[in-house]
Amino acid sequence: MSDEGIMQFPCRFPLKVMGPAVPEFSERVAEIVERHAPGTPDDAYSRRPSSGGRYLAITVVVEARSQAQLDALYRELNACELVTMVL
Known part of the structure; x- marks a missing residue:
């Protein structure tokens, strides 16, 4: 297992x-x-x-380069006052 965990980067990653x-x-x-x-x-x-x-569900598929990038994206989305949930 690499430092990045079980995911291999870069990869396409869907966020809802x-x-x-x-x-x-x-x-x-x-x-x-x-x-x-x-x-x-x-x-x-x-x-x-x-x-x-x-309500609106937005699914976006991003080109993820690292776990750190995804973590930062999740943190900022969750901090947004308009966002109810991120999956």
Whole structure:
């Protein structure tokens, strides 16, 4: 096992981010992702509203270079006041 654990980097890594269905949520998630995984294309994102339309789930597949990069991305997403949950 390497220092990076069981994952081999670089790799494509999906993140699911949930929050309110407001325009600022999508924008904020994209800004945070761009800081940690620059150049993530628009087609790496998919969005799905909740059945009641109050929440939005954004799945983004990033090109992960290290566990440290993913950890920093998770920390910043979780610290965002608009983010309800990150999986």
